[in-house]
Amino acid sequence: QGLGLGRPATLEEIAAWDVTVLPDGTGLRPGSGDVARGEEVFLEACAACHGEFAEGLDSWPSLSGGQGTLSDPRPVKTIGSYWPYLSTVWDYIHRSMPFGAAQTISVDDTYAITAFLLYSNGLVEDDFVLSHENFTEVRLPNEDGFYVDDRASTEYPLFSAEPCMENCRSEAPKVTKRAVDLNVTPRDPDGRPAGSMPDLLRASAAAPAEETATATAEPAATSEAPAPAAAPAGPDPALVEAGAKVFRKCAACHKVGEDAKNGTGPALTGIFGKAAGTVEGFRYSQPMVDAGAGGLVWTAETLDAFLADPKAAVPKNKMAFGGLKKEDERAALTAYLQSFSQ
């Protein structure tokens, strides 16, 4: 029986990787947490994206409210209005949140956050304590709002008739909706939909010869050739370019550049050389404001330390990002940020 491949999994290994919790409570770990503790942890670890009341910031998911909206034109699908099982909430927080720092929430704090989310959805009182012992007693309101895929009986028979081939319409087609009216498609610089195929007409025999010749020539040098780097203290351009890629990890919350606005995190234009916690209009955590007031200025060294371990560098600040472990990524990102500070 079998090929004899693989080796037995140890109990410790299974305990480390098997964090799944099922609707009937299978997999729950012993522990507990109350609403008050949950709110505390939520403000620190979750509110940067989900809002202080779990209402959701920007397009990040709202986790509360929405009851009674599921058949509306714009249903609001939250834990309280949509999710069928509390096990899903616990499992997901414990395994995948916070975004960018998964698997950092303790078992007790997972119970606490879950309790807070029940509270913020009006499902429990503010003195509620959730534990492995009362977990399965809690039911979410929309548990019965789901049914198993029935397309085979409700749709397939309707869509299996012999199709019409001729005279299938009674009148000529009329356009009722045009995508161009919405104007939400990414565009190429020439205004066409992004990725449009290039015009190959000039390849035809009728194409004017001159145009063909210039089109294939190398672009001529112009007077607008990039000027040599003026600032001797400026960051290495190669590092800046590498940093632009690293910045994608930050771009969910931070914007940088000429017109950058504060988002989930502060805009980072000009951050290099600036005191911590001082970007105008951004609501910082108190610890970050205190750090700036205490003399923390963003330099190559301080940024490196902060990016390596944000929670250790400025304890209890509200950035949910887990940090950049690779030194070269931190150096590149620092150079990239510096390039917006000159």
Added chain:
Amino acid sequence: EGDPLITKVQDWASGFGDPVDAAPYGMPIRFESHVVRRNVEWLTESPVSSINFTPIHALEGTITPQGVAFERHHSGAIELSKDDYRLMINGLVEKPLVFTFEDLTRFPRHVLTAFCECAANGGMEWGGAQLEGVQFTQGMIHNMEYTGILLKDLLAEAGVKPEGKWVYVEGADASSNGRSIPLEKAMEDVMVAFYANGEALRKEHGYPVRLVVPGWEGNMWVKWLRRIAIYDQAVEGREETSKYTDMMPDGRARKWTWVMDAKSVITSPSPQVPIRHGKGPLVITGLAWSGNGKVTRVDVSTDGGNTWTEARISGDAKPKALTRFHLDIDWDGSEMFLQSRCIDETGYVQPTKDALREIRGTNNVYHNNSIQTWWVQPNGEVENVEIA
């Protein structure tokens, strides 16, 4: 007098081209730089939990090169080496096991071709024509030839207990993206793959190991596969409750809507591929697929569905794989409303958008397999429209 490209000796006809090894692992020639994956930034809040789109308007045949095959990550594409790779099987099995990558390569190997389509492909079009370009409207799909081992062989090694009915799969990334698959499907055709199109999986497609679940929604094709667990019930994880459930007009939702129903779309002409050559011979081409088996027929209409002509299926129609169709016409230069509809081996006919909305309303989000309309204008420009 004549075309200088012909009458004059060109550089490339006289001097040298690149030597061998100029690119030990080659990239497309620079003239094809427009053929890339693209995203739609407003769709998601973060590029590490996001999706981009295959440039299906610019590809031919059926196989999608990995480098342009759409990506969907829930917590970014991670870098996981074969040395660091481990796969665990536990739960309701006789022997919980751990495999290294090398262990997996010693199971009997199989090859299959399958399309992977995001359940939300076309989802932005539920409410009305929204995006200009087949890359954006139907490009959450790719089709690759996979080599790997069968999930059922792995399960046999661990020994599924009689009470085991569900196979839960999860990835090694921070999202872990767990999904529950009924045991019957796992025993039928699910593959644990490590090659795609003859080469190792690319990082963004789950290197070194991903799951291939032919015909079923892409979210179940777990990448960086790290754990397989057997349970007596569905896990009902976040990706199969909060997401990937289909909202119906009465406010209830369908769950476990795994199969991707039959669908087709014309990839050229389309908004990113206007007709620039004027009237005369015109190649109409597109893709058709069904999660329920083989595509048996594709019809094309140029008049918004009044009359239909059967297109040619080019090459083999493989089950649960992209199928290429062509129709060669003599375009008279007048307005066209191009549509395609496919029929699969079960007799299912791809429905119109109105027919789907009749049943599902417009909050369904997922599984929009309806007929797409392209409005071709006399100047050759093409728009994404809805018609009545």
